[in-house]
Amino acid sequence: MTRNDEEAVVDRGGTRSMLKAGLEKEELEGHRTLYIGVHVPLGRRTHRRHRHHGHRHRKRSRERDSGVEDGHESPSYNTPSQRVQFLLGTEDGDEEHIPHDLFTELDEICLRDGEDAEWRETARWLKFEEDVEDGGERWSKPYVATLSLHSLFELRSCIINGTVMLDMRASSLEEIAEMVLDQQEVAGHLEEDVRKKIKEALLKQHHHQNQKKLANRIPIVRSFADIGKRQSDTNCMDKNGQMIPPQSQPLTTEGKNDVSRENSAVDFSKIDLHFMKKIPPGAEASNVLVGELEFLDRPVVAFVRLSPAVLLNGLAEVPITTRFLFILLGPLGKGPQYHEIGRSIATLMTDEVFHDVAYKAKDRNDLIAGIDEFLDQVTVLPPGEWDPSIRIEPPKNVPSQEKRKIPAVPNGELAEPEEHGGHGGPELQRTGRSVWSVEYGIFNQCENIYHEFVSKLSELLFTFY
Amino acid sequence: MTRNDEEAVVDRGGTRSMLKAGLEKEELEGHRTLYIGVHVPLGRRTHRRHRHHGHRHRKRSRERDSGVEDGHESPSYNTPSQRVQFLLGTEDGDEEHIPHDLFTELDEICLRDGEDAEWRETARWLKFEEDVEDGGERWSKPYVATLSLHSLFELRSCIINGTVMLDMRASSLEEIAEMVLDQQEVAGHLEEDVRKKIKEALLKQHHHQNQKKLANRIPIVRSFADIGKRQSDTNCMDKNGQMIPPQSQPLTTEGKNDVSRENSAVDFSKIDLHFMKKIPPGAEASNVLVGELEFLDRPVVAFVRLSPAVLLNGLAEVPITTRFLFILLGPLGKGPQYHEIGRSIATLMTDEVFHDVAYKAKDRNDLIAGIDEFLDQVTVLPPGEWDPSIRIEPPKNVPSQEKRKIPAVPNGELAEPEEHGGHGGPELQRTGRSVWSVEYGIFNQCENIYHEFVSKLSELLFTFY
Numbered sequence: 001m002t003r004n005d006e007e008a009v010v011d012r013g014g015t016r017s018m019l020k021a022g023l024e025k026e027e028l029e030g031h032r033t034l035y036i037g038v039h040v041p042l043g044r045r046t047h048r049r050h051r052h053h054g055h056r057h058r059k060r061s062r063e064r065d066s067g068v069e070d071g072h073e074s075p076s077y078n079t080p081s082q083r084v085q086f087l088l089g090t091e092d093g094d095e096e097h098i099p100h101d102l103f104t105e106l107d108e109i110c111l112r113d114g115e116d117a118e119w120r121e122t123a124r125w126l127k128f129e130e131d132v133e134d135g136g137e138r139w140s141k142p143y144v145a146t147l148s149l150h151s152l153f154e155l156r157s158c159i160i161n162g163t164v165m166l167d168m169r170a171s172s173l174e175e176i177a178e179m180v181l182d183q184q185e186v187a188g189h190l191e192e193d194v195r196k197k198i199k200e201a202l203l204k205q206h207h208h209q210n211q212k213k214l215a216n217r218i219p220i221v222r223s224f225a226d227i228g229k230r231q232s233d234t235n236c237m238d239k240n241g242q243m244i245p246p247q248s249q250p251l252t253t254e255g256k257n258d259v260s261r262e263n264s265a266v267d268f269s270k271i272d273l274h275f276m277k278k279i280p281p282g283a284e285a286s287n288v289l290v291g292e293l294e295f296l297d298r299p300v301v302a303f304v305r306l307s308p309a310v311l312l313n314g315l316a317e318v319p320i321t322t323r324f325l326f327i328l329l330g331p332l333g334k335g336p337q338y339h340e341i342g343r344s345i346a347t348l349m350t351d352e353v354f355h356d357v358a359y360k361a362k363d364r365n366d367l368i369a370g371i372d373e374f375l376d377q378v379t380v381l382p383p384g385e386w387d388p389s390i391r392i393e394p395p396k397n398v399p400s401q402e403k404r405k406i407p408a409v410p411n412g413e414l415a416e417p418e419e420h421g422g423h424g425g426p427e428l429q430r431t432g433r434s435v436w437s438v439e440y441g442i443f444n445q446c447e448n449i450y451h452e453f454v455s456k457l458s459e460l461l462f463t464f465y
Numbered sequence: 466m467t468r469n470d471e472e473a474v475v476d477r478g479g480t481r482s483m484l485k486a487g488l489e490k491e492e493l494e495g496h497r498t499l500y501i502g503v504h505v506p507l508g509r510r511t512h513r514r515h516r517h518h519g520h521r522h523r524k525r526s527r528e529r530d531s532g533v534e535d536g537h538e539s540p541s542y543n544t545p546s547q548r549v550q551f552l553l554g555t556e557d558g559d560e561e562h563i564p565h566d567l568f569t570e571l572d573e574i575c576l577r578d579g580e581d582a583e584w585r586e587t588a589r590w591l592k593f594e595e596d597v598e599d600g601g602e603r604w605s606k607p608y609v610a611t612l613s614l615h616s617l618f619e620l621r622s623c624i625i626n627g628t629v630m631l632d633m634r635a636s637s638l639e640e641i642a643e644m645v646l647d648q649q650e651v652a653g654h655l656e657e658d659v660r661k662k663i664k665e666a667l668l669k670q671h672h673h674q675n676q677k678k679l680a681n682r683i684p685i686v687r688s689f690a691d692i693g694k695r696q697s698d699t700n701c702m703d704k705n706g707q708m709i710p711p712q713s714q715p716l717t718t719e720g721k722n723d724v725s726r727e728n729s730a731v732d733f734s735k736i737d738l739h740f741m742k743k744i745p746p747g748a749e750a751s752n753v754l755v756g757e758l759e760f761l762d763r764p765v766v767a768f769v770r771l772s773p774a775v776l777l778n779g780l781a782e783v784p785i786t787t788r789f790l791f792i793l794l795g796p797l798g799k800g801p802q803y804h805e806i807g808r809s810i811a812t813l814m815t816d817e818v819f820h821d822v823a824y825k826a827k828d829r830n831d832l833i834a835g836i837d838e839f840l841d842q843v844t845v846l847p848p849g850e851w852d853p854s855i856r857i858e859p860p861k862n863v864p865s866q867e868k869r870k871i872p873a874v875p876n877g878e879l880a881e882p883e884e885h886g887g888h889g890g891p892e893l894q895r896t897g898r899s900v901w902s903v904e905y906g907i908f909n910q911c912e913n914i915y916h917e918f919v920s921k922l923s924e925l926l927f928t929f930y
Contacts, residue, residue, distance in 0.1 A: 144850045351848070384866050398849055
């Protein structure tokens, strides 16, 4: 198996906030489409699980280039829904892009100069959100994540404008931090001391709700095989949906231990074993880190997908490998805003469809299509009729999301069969169209302009940015 | 008092769907900004209630031109929120634009060639939505209107692309239909027989849920003074918010009877007196009419504000004057979609802030800003965590919406004071920013581009339309 794509291939678009002053639109646009290096299709090894070859100790960080995989061009998509359905229908052949169950954790920090601080877990997700309550004393019951549309659009902006690094090869949080900061630096000036401070912040200790304050902190060294066994013995209790066999998770020592040796010490005194039982076998972690850093005057945003997933000890409250990181660090005073953006990405990662998009995305635009497809499916509560601070208990059943994954009529106009004559309720309203195509959707003409629309929209946003 | 604005001044933008073929973008754009006639400020008569002068029997239909009222230019708005706050802060001086309580009713029709049909009431709103259930047998309990974001964007598209006629002077539904159809015709070819059929459809009888099928249908002729008295004697029970004194409603016969003489026969056998008691005194009606007409191949959309409000007998289930009409008629097969768009506009009309915007709007853009401001405030439920067919009981309390009406810092950047350091819940997240400004909001730069953004967005949409 050959991997020639070790050199970094990253979409620099996200770091343009650093550039803004003094650059013309053309430069910005040129910059946005800049790719470095050449992408070579990944080898197929679907039937060779438990094996992670590749160049050990070498770092790889690239944005998988859209449309050139397997030598065929991506089709033009009319809507985000079509783009998502196409993406989900692709057989990548690389086990690194097979969706696993996810555990998502939101950690937050507020760092003032001269003060010490640590990351504190504030919420977690299997299927529903649970919040740390009562000053960190206990967990809330799982509830339906009521988000603000405002925050979802802010998140969309983060993905459009932030750094997106897909299939980063890293063995530790320190390496991840270095690569994310490299990306920030490539596009704009990042002062050495600011870079140093951001890195220090990213490496601060993580405090989890279940962590006993006076517990024995001597780490218990366990092998990965043991952890894998523990996970395999566990039954899934909370999460619906397909079980991913634990074998598909890269848990064997071969090809892995070298990557994460420094993380091999797992402190079981810090793990909530009751909760651990609820984590489906083979699940991976998605870590959302948002925080206010006093010395920042603009936000640093990064969406990272690791390949392979790595056990970053102490980062997640449960000892499972991390696949995704979302990092949003910005100036003081925006904490509540960042908290909500963090909840938004965590909720998206929990969404059955976006979750698959995150695993399979080939570039930033796939992620944005994933957000738009999600937005097109959300239910809205009017501000004057609902108090958003009320927690809604999970319903007994939720409608199947399978219809979101499969095109009604592939690549066609007038894709969805529509009911005739009836005056149906909300549940009859679902169509394959997106909120974006919707701007002209009911007028039934000229729907094949999603790409143009989105690219012009992006152009506008990038100009302003 | 002089009214020189009797000639129609209407934004033709909305009828461009009729034009599309063969017109270049420039023509379309020129068309969009075409205004006919001259707008003259309305006279002030705040202290002369009960009087409706003006030229009787003459029709007036105009789009009140933005920014020239009282000789001052509109300020440039950074966000829809700022535009809404500015609009709500203006003292119009014209009682026709003083917000009243609203009763909103959704009526639907499905008309196939050769078949007879009538409008059927399917839902109504005071503060919360009530639906006709069990095949028309009874009303549901009031519930929190769960809308789809999809439908809200479709509604937005309707307001952008449809006919908007503010302060139409008409005395009957027939006259309203004529004027709406005139607007459709001005911009594009509307075949004579299609026009005739649309008009016939609009004038079909309205069946209300409470209407007893075998009830005595002999109309009881009541004077407007009686109806006014009946309303004044009634106590508001359901609706929170300010009471508008019934005197502010144009109920006296002077200047009014002439306008709606034909409507003066009210059939009390058809009125649910129990529900009538819940209607606040002085309330006006907002009638939402959506339907499928087999002979249409594209939708006809109109948002109409009447001035003065007119009793259109048989249209609303309660005998109160109608201020607003929203009409959406389109091809067969889109019924469920139109139903949801109808629910969306009805919910907006019920929203405390959009309701005021609807009364005070000077043009289409005010309405769009109202929708955007509303969108910026909504709570979102993820598709995989919620079944949208579940009805949510109204909460005991909802947060005050007053904060939406008043600017935090007038016209300033960094308008909202933000909490420092805390990691607050959703309720701390409310800011003055909109989902549109949000696209760059957290990056804290260059927020003063709302106008440019929206106009470019509209340009895009209009090009596609």
